[in-house]
Amino acid sequence: MKMTTQLLTAALLAGSLQLASAADITGKITLKGTPSPEIPLPLDASCAKERIDKPTTRLYVVDAGGGLADTFIYIKEGLAGKKFPPSTEPVVLDQKGCEYVPYVFGLQAGQKLIVKNSDKVPHNVHPTPQVAGNPESNKMQIPGGPPFDYSFSNPEVFLRFTCNIHGWMFAYGGVVDHPFFAVSGKDGTFKIANVPPGKYVIEAYHRKAGKMTKEVTVVDKGQTADFTLSVPAPPK
Amino acid sequence: MTRSSNNLWLHCFAVFTAAATLVLVGIGGLVTSHEAGMAVPDWPTTYGYNMFLFPPSYWVGGIFYEHTHRLFASLVGLLTTVLAVWLWLRESRSWMRRLGVVAFFTVVLQGVLGGLRVTLFKDQIGIFHATLAQFFLVLVSAMALMTSRWWQAAQGNSQLLLPSKKLGYLLVAAIALVFLQLALGATMRHQHAGLAVPDFPLAHGKIWPSTDPASLDVFNRTRLGVRDHNPITAFQIYLHMAHRIGALLTLLTAGFFAWSVRRQLGAKAAVSRLSLAWLTLIFCQASLGAATVLSKKAADVATAHVVLGALSLVMGALVCVVVFRFAFHRDVARAFVAKSEHLGDRAVSAAKRVPSTG
Numbered sequence: 001m002k003m004t005t006q007l008l009t010a011a012l013l014a015g016s017l018q019l020a021s022a023a024d025i026t027g028k029i030t031l032k033g034t035p036s037p038e039i040p041l042p043l044d045a046s047c048a049k050e051r052i053d054k055p056t057t058r059l060y061v062v063d064a065g066g067g068l069a070d071t072f073i074y075i076k077e078g079l080a081g082k083k084f085p086p087s088t089e090p091v092v093l094d095q096k097g098c099e100y101v102p103y104v105f106g107l108q109a110g111q112k113l114i115v116k117n118s119d120k121v122p123h124n125v126h127p128t129p130q131v132a133g134n135p136e137s138n139k140m141q142i143p144g145g146p147p148f149d150y151s152f153s154n155p156e157v158f159l160r161f162t163c164n165i166h167g168w169m170f171a172y173g174g175v176v177d178h179p180f181f182a183v184s185g186k187d188g189t190f191k192i193a194n195v196p197p198g199k200y201v202i203e204a205y206h207r208k209a210g211k212m213t214k215e216v217t218v219v220d221k222g223q224t225a226d227f228t229l230s231v232p233a234p235p236k
Numbered sequence: 237m238t239r240s241s242n243n244l245w246l247h248c249f250a251v252f253t254a255a256a257t258l259v260l261v262g263i264g265g266l267v268t269s270h271e272a273g274m275a276v277p278d279w280p281t282t283y284g285y286n287m288f289l290f291p292p293s294y295w296v297g298g299i300f301y302e303h304t305h306r307l308f309a310s311l312v313g314l315l316t317t318v319l320a321v322w323l324w325l326r327e328s329r330s331w332m333r334r335l336g337v338v339a340f341f342t343v344v345l346q347g348v349l350g351g352l353r354v355t356l357f358k359d360q361i362g363i364f365h366a367t368l369a370q371f372f373l374v375l376v377s378a379m380a381l382m383t384s385r386w387w388q389a390a391q392g393n394s395q396l397l398l399p400s401k402k403l404g405y406l407l408v409a410a411i412a413l414v415f416l417q418l419a420l421g422a423t424m425r426h427q428h429a430g431l432a433v434p435d436f437p438l439a440h441g442k443i444w445p446s447t448d449p450a451s452l453d454v455f456n457r458t459r460l461g462v463r464d465h466n467p468i469t470a471f472q473i474y475l476h477m478a479h480r481i482g483a484l485l486t487l488l489t490a491g492f493f494a495w496s497v498r499r500q501l502g503a504k505a506a507v508s509r510l511s512l513a514w515l516t517l518i519f520c521q522a523s524l525g526a527a528t529v530l531s532k533k534a535a536d537v538a539t540a541h542v543v544l545g546a547l548s549l550v551m552g553a554l555v556c557v558v559v560f561r562f563a564f565h566r567d568v569a570r571a572f573v574a575k576s577e578h579l580g581d582r583a584v585s586a587a588k589r590v591p592s593t594g
Contacts, residue, residue, distance in 0.1 A: 039462055046296050059460055122294060124277060136357050138277035160464065164275040165297035168462045208457050232457045 022194040024222045025180075029188040029204055031068040033231030035060035041168045046121045047098035057168075058103045059208050060231070067188025068229060070104040071206040072157060072174035074181035075192070076213060078200035084178045086110035090149075093161065093171055095123045095141070100161060100171030104207075106181040107173050109153055115161075116147040123163045131156040134175070138164070157205060172207060195223075204229065239328035242388055246322055250380040253315040257373045258546060260312050263305045264369060265542030268425045269535035271463060272298030273362065279351035282306065309347060316343040316376065327383075335379055342372050359426045366422035370415065373546055374553045381554055390558075398507060398559045399500040406493045407511075407559065411552040413486040414518070418545050420479045424472070425542075430465035432472035436529040439477060447473050461532075483522045490515045490552075510555050517548050 038056035061069035090112040094101045098119060107113055115125050125148055126138040134152040141148060152159060158172035174181060182190040184204075192202075195218050202225055205211040209229035216225050267273050275298030276282050282290040287306055295303055316339050323336035346368050353361040381387055398404050424432070439445040440455065447470035456467045494511040501508050524541040531537045 036460055039460065041462060044297055057460070057462060121296065124275065126274060126277070138274055138357070140277065140283050162464070164272055164277075165299050167271050167298060170464045208460075210453070210457060232454050234454075234458055 022196050023218050023220060025192040025195055025202065025216055025218065025225055026222060027073070027190060027225040027227065029068040029071040029073070029184045029190065029206070030066045030226070030228045031060065031062050031188075031209060031231065032066075032228050035062070035208075035231045041098075043098060043168075044166070047119075047166060050097045050119050050121065055097065055099060061103075061186065063187050065187065067184070067186070068206060068209060069184050069186050069188060070102075071184040071188075071190070071204050071209070071227075071229070072104055072106060072172075072181065073184065073190050073192065073202060073204045073225075073227075074106070074157070074174060074176050075178065075195070075200045076203040078198055079178050079180070082178070084108070086112075087179055090114045092116065093173075094118050095125075095163070095169070098123075098166050098169060100163075100169055102171070102183070104158070104172050104174070104183050106183055107152065107159075107175045108179050108181075109155055109175055109177045110151060113150040113152075113173070114147045115141070115150060117141040117143060117145060119143060122165065123169070124165050126162045126164055127152075128160045128162060129156055131159075134159065158207060174205070208232070239326055241328045241332070242385060243326055243383065244385070246319075246326060247380065247383040247385070249315075249322065250319055250376065250383045253312070253319050254373070254377040254380045256308075256312050256315055257376050258543065258550075260305070260308050261369055261373055261546045262539060262543045263301070263308050264366065265539035266535065267301045267305045268362075268366075269533070269538040269542075270298060270301050271428060272301040274354060274357075275299045275302045276306070277354065279306075279354050306350075309350065313343050313347055316340055319376075319379070323379075332379070332382060335375070335382075339372070339375050339379065342368070342375060346372055359428065362426035363419075363423050366426060367419045370418050370422075370546055370549055374550055377550045377554060378557055381557065397562045398497070403493065403496055403500075404560065406489065406496065407552070407556050410486065410489040410493055411549070411556055413482060413489055414545075414549045414552055417479065417482045417486055418549060420475060420482060421542070421545060424475055424479060425538075427472060428466050429468050429472050430459065430461070430463065431529060431533050432468045432476040433480075434459075434529065434532065436526050439473075439480075444477070445473055479525075483525055487515075487518055487522055490518045507555075507559060510551075514548070514551050514555060517544065517551055521545055521548050 036059075038059060041055045041057065043051065043055070058070065063069075086108045091105055091107050091114070093105060093113060093115045095116070096118045098121065117123055120143045122140055122142045124138055124140045127134075127136060127150065129136055129152065131154045133154045134156055137150075139148060152173075152175050155176050157174040157176065159175050161171040161173065163169035174183070180192050180195050182192045184190045197218050197220065199215065199217045201213050202216050203211055203213045204227040206229050209231060212227050212229060214225050214227065216223050278284065281287065282303055283294065285291070287303070287310070290303060320336035320340040323333050327333050327336070346365065349361055349365040349368065352358070353365055398407070433439045433445060435441065440451075445451075452468065452470060459465070459468075490511075494508070494515040497505070497511045498508045503509075521541070521544045524537065524544055528534075528538045528541045
């Protein structure tokens with residue numbers, strides 16, 4: 001009994017020490033170049049009633065300082081051989097104003113994703129994965145209907161959600177097999193929390209501005225990794 | 237019950253069925269143009285409802301196109317069934333009765349393919365569904381022609397005789413090209429990749445576009461639009477370019493056919509006029525293809541391109557059916573040659589070669 005208690009105490013101590021030495025990786029995604037203007041969404045009559053504004057595409061959401069939102073940042077290399085049980089906290093994807101909110105989200109493989117409909121119009125929730133093993137499905141969600149639960153067992157960046165009733169509705173999930181990911185906010189900043197010490201390759205991936213990797217070494221204090229992505233030049 | 241090969245009402249019904257099928261092809265084109273094929277995820281039910289009882293309040297957005305397509309397809313299925321039964325009971329020509337049976341099974345297969353495309357999430361089935369639709373349209377259109385009084389009366393019409401076997405082959409080649417073009421078009425549409433080549437007459441700014449991974453990455457990242465199409469691949473660019481080259485080959489083949497017929501039979505011969513009308517249709521179709529690209533695949537333009545393509549195939553196939561019927565009609569051909577010899581017509585003398593085909 002005494003032996004067991006000692007082992008348990010040692011394990012807890014080791015765990016807390018590791019947590020204590022874990023650090024955050026923070027940074028900012030900046031867009032270089034001027035993207036084309038966003039395009040107004042062709043809302044039908046029923047969806048127009050859901051909005052008081054004039055929504056547009058969300059291809060490049062950039063603030064005045066050049067901060068680029070909706071970039072998925074995650075540890076791409078450095079975690080090989082390590083297993084991370086999926087978070088028990090579900091990710092929520094809403095259909096609001098005939099748009100998916102958020103536009104880009106992160107999800108751990110095996111983690112629960114809840115999709116709900118806050119609109120007064122029906123939508124169909126249609127994930128279109130490209131990686132084998134991630135199931136495609138297509139279900140109608142009526143206004144006020146119960147939320148749908150999803151889970152994807154294989155990493156896939158980006159896994160697209162669409163609504164075939166309203167052809168402009170899209171959301172993109174970055175599915176990875178660990179919890180070390182983030183999505184840049186409106187000002188382009190992000191934070192990947194509680195990263196264990198180690199040497200990693202971090203990738204910042206924006207659907208249109210492309211992707212970029214950086215090497216980051218986490219010791220026991222916060223690390224910074226800023227990325228500058230560019231608007232692609234038109235084809236030559 | 238008396239059987240006949242000359243039944244006006246049956247013919248009218250066959251024409252109505254063919255016209256309804258053309259409309260159905262158009263509605264199918266609207267479904268893919270609006271990328272609404274998956275707006276109703278279940279089949280044969282519609283969101284769990286019997287499709288005929290689906291509440292109109294839910295006919296919104298993409299559901300409207302897909303559900304209308306299903307209802308109209310049901311109508312065409314019903315019309316085809318009635319046509320097949322009618323033919324079976326009242327038609328004296330056994331081969332015509334058998335055509336009715338073929339049409340019935342084709343429309344059933346077509347409906348099942350449409351349903352499976354939705355429930356199995358398979359674009360490939362959609363390609364086959366779209367191509368079979370063209371075949372079915374040709375079949376019911378030919379049935380409408382063959383049930384007409386004109387078809388019976390035209391047996392002695394030497395105006396519809398092709399002057400040479402080679403021209404017959406040329407016509408078949410042109411029709412095969414039109415069908416190939418429609419199959420290529422269906423493949424492009426059902427991959428949901430939008431425009432693999434968004435400019436015309438150049439292709440991504442070049443005569444022949446680059447397809448290396450770096451170029452493809454730039455093509456995909458610079459595609460900005462309301463819809464998020466599947467990423468274009470090198471294969472899709474090749475497919476698109478093949479469609480363009482196919483259009484040119486089809487125009488040249490149909491043009492050469494029309495020119496040859498006119499040169500040998502004169503401008504007033506029925507075949508000459510028909511071939512010129514067909515060439516005009518194909519030219520309009522090619523122009524609509526260019527307009528589809530230039531309009532960034534606007535739904536109405538793209539759908540018109542589908543419908544005119546179907547009409548091009550139907551017209552070519554019906555001309556082919558007519559001229560080949562006479563090509564194998566030895567007596568008519570002999571009478572035609574005798575007449576041409578009497579007239580000493582330079583153009584018609586080439587028709588001397590035709591009797592050997594009978």
